[in-house]
Amino acid sequence: MKRALALCLLGGCFGYSKLPSDRPDPKLRTIKDAKILDMQINLNKQPGLCPGKEGKLYVNGTVQWPNMKPVLRSIGADVDSFAPAAFTIKGPLVTGDAEAHLHPDPDVLKSIEDGFVLDVTYKPEPKFSFHQMFPPEYSCFTGSSVAGAEGSMGQGGDGGVSGGAGESGSPAGNGGPGARGGNGGRLQVFVTVVSTKFYPKLYAVIANETFYLAPAGRPILFAAPGGPGGQGGGGGEGGHGGDQETDSVERPDGKGGTNTVLVGKGPAGHGAAGGSGGDGGDGGNGGVVEVTYDSAFPELRQFIEVNVDGGAPGAGGPAGPGGQGGGTNAEENAQNGQNGPDGQEGRPGRSGREGRASVRPGSVANMFRSIRGIQLLGGGGVPATTPRRRR
Numbered sequence: 001m002k003r004a005l006a007l008c009l010l011g012g013c014f015g016y017s018k019l020p021s022d023r024p025d026p027k028l029r030t031i032k033d034a035k036i037l038d039m040q041i042n043l044n045k046q047p048g049l050c051p052g053k054e055g056k057l058y059v060n061g062t063v064q065w066p067n068m069k070p071v072l073r074s075i076g077a078d079v080d081s082f083a084p085a086a087f088t089i090k091g092p093l094v095t096g097d098a099e100a101h102l103h104p105d106p107d108v109l110k111s112i113e114d115g116f117v118l119d120v121t122y123k124p125e126p127k128f129s130f131h132q133m134f135p136p137e138y139s140c141f142t143g144s145s146v147a148g149a150e151g152s153m154g155q156g157g158d159g160g161v162s163g164g165a166g167e168s169g170s171p172a173g174n175g176g177p178g179a180r181g182g183n184g185g186r187l188q189v190f191v192t193v194v195s196t197k198f199y200p201k202l203y204a205v206i207a208n209e210t211f212y213l214a215p216a217g218r219p220i221l222f223a224a225p226g227g228p229g230g231q232g233g234g235g236g237e238g239g240h241g242g243d244q245e246t247d248s249v250e251r252p253d254g255k256g257g258t259n260t261v262l263v264g265k266g267p268a269g270h271g272a273a274g275g276s277g278g279d280g281g282d283g284g285n286g287g288v289v290e291v292t293y294d295s296a297f298p299e300l301r302q303f304i305e306v307n308v309d310g311g312a313p314g315a316g317g318p319a320g321p322g323g324q325g326g327g328t329n330a331e332e333n334a335q336n337g338q339n340g341p342d343g344q345e346g347r348p349g350r351s352g353r354e355g356r357a358s359v360r361p362g363s364v365a366n367m368f369r370s371i372r373g374i375q376l377l378g379g380g381g382v383p384a385t386t387p388r389r390r391r
Helices: 002-011 298-303
Strands: 035-042 059-063 071-074 087-090 094-096 101-104 116-122 129-134 143-145 185-193 202-207 212-215 220-223 245-252 259-266 289-295 303-307 356-362
Touching: 035 116, 035 129, 087 298, 094 116, 101 143, 143 185, 185 220, 185 298, 202 289, 220 289, 289 298, 298 303, 298 356
Parallel strands: 143 220, 185 289, 220 303, 289 356
Antiparallel strands: 035 059, 059 071, 087 094, 087 116, 094 101, 116 129, 185 202, 202 212, 245 259
């Protein structure tokens, strides 16, 4: 037993693939039949909790069924695992659900100094309760974007009406044009390098007055692309031609009797033309991105990326199919109708114009000086107004 407990303590986090092979038969033994010898909570391979991004709680425990050796078990759906719903998960900055998913507060400043504190209790045996702090981490912050909205799709064309007996169908309606994509917005950004209680080096960002942190040494993208144009609406289907009219005519059968023969009356109706697809919408124009990074850290430039591309053109709407020609079951004077021609595909829209971007060094420390929980690693100046928090 001591050896099993040592393995639990030294093993740390493990995934389902690393569970021991000596699992009891789930049909015979469940976790409620076992004695729990030890339990720990952790985040497995997660380095911490990123504000606003869902995380996952993991549980490792040493359990023993009667007449068996102690074995390791974790949280999971199997009957011999710890059920996620069996844990209560609470915290001032974290909520947990029945699947043991963790939902940390998105405000970066709230967890910057004290991290995320969790109170976790295993409800079937409340003696296994934990009060634990997990550090914040910032890998979910990769930049900022004020992209233009995508243009809406054009309305589809109405289908044509099918013809009555011997009548041609009516033409279909054309698809409507796709809407133009929205223009990219305006993004004003300041970037410097800071440390916190948990990290010796991070990138600190203020983008349109919103503050957040990002891992150092990774690219940060600031984007204001135009929205793509909407696709043109599809052309409607042409109306089908009506079937050929017929008369029943008695013909001699050569044996002194008669046979009833169906004789066509005029041609069957023709199928009508399909509608043409609507033209695609134009892409929106790219916006404006202005980035000022701390001149005390010239290496920042290589990690700053911008995107002010114009929006992609919307595709033309598909052509509507022509209506089918009417058929016939006439035995004499049979005349099928002709299929209607397909419509034409819509024309694609035009790409939006590229926006404007500038990335330059400058003095930015004043923008960050009054933000609690961070230590500036370069620059200096007078305290500035605290920016809005990340939401």
